[in-house]
Amino acid sequence: xxxxxxxxxxxxxxxxxxxxxxxxxxxxxxxxxxxxxxxxxxxxxxxxxxxxxxxxxxxxxxxxxxxxxxxxxxxxxxxxxxxxxxxxxxxxxxxxxxxxxxxxxxxxxxxxxxxxxxxxxxxxxxxxxxxxxxxxxxxxxxxxxxxxxxxxxxxxxxxxxxxxxxxxxxxxxxxxxxxxxxxxxxxxxxxxxxxxxxxxxxxxxxxxxxxxxxxxxxxxxxxxxxxxxxxxxxxxxxxxxxxxxxxxxxxxxxxxxxxxxxxxxx
Ligand code: IPD
Numbered sequence: 001x002x003x004x005x006x007x008x009x010x011x012x013x014x015x016x017x018x019x020x021x022x023x024x025x026x027x028x029x030x031x032x033x034x035x036x037x038x039x040x041x042x043x044x045x046x047x048x049x050x051x052x053x054x055x056x057x058x059x060x061x062x063x064x065x066x067x068x069x070x071x072x073x074x075x076x077x078x079x080x081x082x083x084x085x086x087x088x089x090x091x092x093x094x095x096x097x098x099x100x101x102x103x104x105x106x107x108x109x110x111x112x113x114x115x116x117x118x119x120x121x122x123x124x125x126x127x128x129x130x131x132x133x134x135x136x137x138x139x140x141x142x143x144x145x146x147x148x149x150x151x152x153x154x155x156x157x158x159x160x161x162x163x164x165x166x167x168x169x170x171x172x173x174x175x176x177x178x179x180x181x182x183x184x185x186x187x188x189x190x191x192x193x194x195x196x197x198x199x200x201x202x203x204x205x206x207x208x209x210x211x212x213x214x215x216x217x218x219x220x221x222x223x224x225x226x227x228x229x230x231x232x233x234x235x236x237x238x239x240x241x242x243x244x245x246x247x248x249x250x251x252x253x254x255x256x257x258x259x260x261x262x263x264x265x266x
Pocket of ligand 1: 188208
């Protein structure tokens with residue numbers, strides 16, 4: 001990585017993610033998913049989420065006190081350096097609760113509003129994706145590229161469902177109409193991992209409505225740097241309204257199809 005600022009941000013993001021991943025792996029009670037009272041497992045996850053975000057923001061602020069933060073658990077500062085960190089301390093919290101392996105720590109660094117570094121660390125898989133704007137995307141240090149685009153009917157498409165009940169009904173309607181037109185659909189439970197897996201060639205495409213910047217910032221850069229196209233509704237970048245990522249030939253068909261199916265409606 002030639003740019004010294006990006007090199008520094010990448011090193012810090014990788015180290016912060018590694019430390020948070022260790023905290024979450026070691027701190028997860030083995031019986032978390034079957035703990036005795038109804039509320040306690042969720043409370044433990046909330047506590048771990050908060051502890052992870054605190055560790056990450058504390059570590060990054062120690063090294064770069066002028067930077068801003070946006071985190072799922074509430075970190076929100078502008079900073080004065082032009083760099084802002086966008087953090088999901090556990091992406092895939094339901095998987096973390098149940099002991100399913102698809103959860104990740106997601107850290108992106110923006111410089112003057114543009115995402116320049118993305119790290120998605122997946123402790124249960126022993127995998128770390130990272131990407132640097134203009135330099136490429138890697139999985140455990142090996143360069144990754146998205147798959148050559150198949151026709152849509154042979155494409156494996158990931159998606160996710162919002163936690164808002166009314167919205168899920170509409171999302172089910174989109175899946176019902178998309179399912180007969182693709183090879184199959186996956187729902188991993190971590191949008192950050194899904195986006196990286198488009199870059200890593202494990203999915204041909206991914207879409208979801210209702211994501212937050214911390215869910216997609218790092219994974220979006222990994223997908224793009226691996227040669228995938230990403231966006232929102234046609235002509236827009238990925239937003240909370242709609243996030244789409246796919247190998248180029250799949251993207252060209254999937255994005256207008258999602259528009260036709262009304263994938264951003266509630
Ligand atoms: C969630 C995951 C999930 C997606 C949800 C997200 P969280 O993030 O990315 O795959 O479907 O929309 O909210 O809450 O586990 O950080």
